[in-house]
Amino acid sequence: MKKTKQIKIRDVLVGGGAPIAVQSMTNTDTRDAKATLAQIRALADAGCDIVRCAVPDMQAAEALREICANSPLPVVADIHFDYRLALAAIESGVDKIRLNPGNIGGADRVQAVVKAAKARHLPIRIGVNSGSVEKHILEKFGGPTPEAMVESALYHVGLLNDCDFDDICISIKSSSVPNTMQAYLLASEKTDYPLHLGVTEAGTEYMGTIKSAAGIGGLLALGVGDTIRVSLTDDPVKEVYAAKAILKAVGRAEEGINVVSCPTCGRTRINLIDIAKEVEQRCQSIRGKKMKVAVMGCVVNGPGEAREADLGIAGGDGVGLIFRRGEIIKKVPQEQLVDALMDEIAQYEGE
Known part of the structure; x- marks a missing residue:
């Protein structure tokens, strides 16, 4: 696994071997600080590490002052085209800026944003997608190819480097899973900056999750990526x-x-399907434990097939077994099976 440079977003480290950070983005009106904060708190409760907020106008940039002061998560300001919004967001206390310096005007404007970010020790994320590649790069490559997207990202990196700024994270997204993966793999060969993974416009919860799992999961399995966001048309x-x-x-x-x-x-x-769903749902919010739990359909093969699981259950005819590392530890009535398993999980301290 390639080790990238490390950046710091408030108290969250990204890159350089740090744990993979999970990001999301609010879909509330940022100008409504109360609603935005309520959503940020819900994201934090779900296990989110970093949150991004859209900044479409100066009123939204001003609302970030209250949002940043009360947010349990580091806040990233999402800026497009207007460098004044970036400056206002930085003044409001954001922890990171998402901005493509080539889209905000001349070198003086880039320098102004860089100066403000440096003063607050804030990183900048360059975010390129297949729909934002510059015209001259599209003409060179014949379209928004993976190579074109990477060249676009490095173009923006160069603009920041010219201003002596190096606190950078990069994302290169496409709605095509193969193009996304190829772009990130190419970027990982060409740069040491941390990479924020995602498949853009991935879709609804069902298809978006599948596409993100294929793209993000495939890259992570190859050792590429430092922070991730699954983009869904949903909550x-x-x-x-x-x-x-x-x-x-x-x-x-x-x-x-x-x-x-x-x-x-x-x-x-x-009723294994309902039992498995209940176990998964009840385990979703548990913090501070890392373990594997198996939900198996029969007592004949269950404990043996799931021997590598830390804890598990296997169903019988009206009763079920609870096992630890393949060894049966108790038998309980079917209606008590999930509760008994949750009790064992709560007591589990690891081996």
């Missing part, structure tokens, strides 16, 4: 749950309970 809290699940799936989660379950078959004598 942002669902983005966090999906991102945490991806981290569990590729073994990059620092904590959390990874629930595995069998697909059921003709031997199953319990």
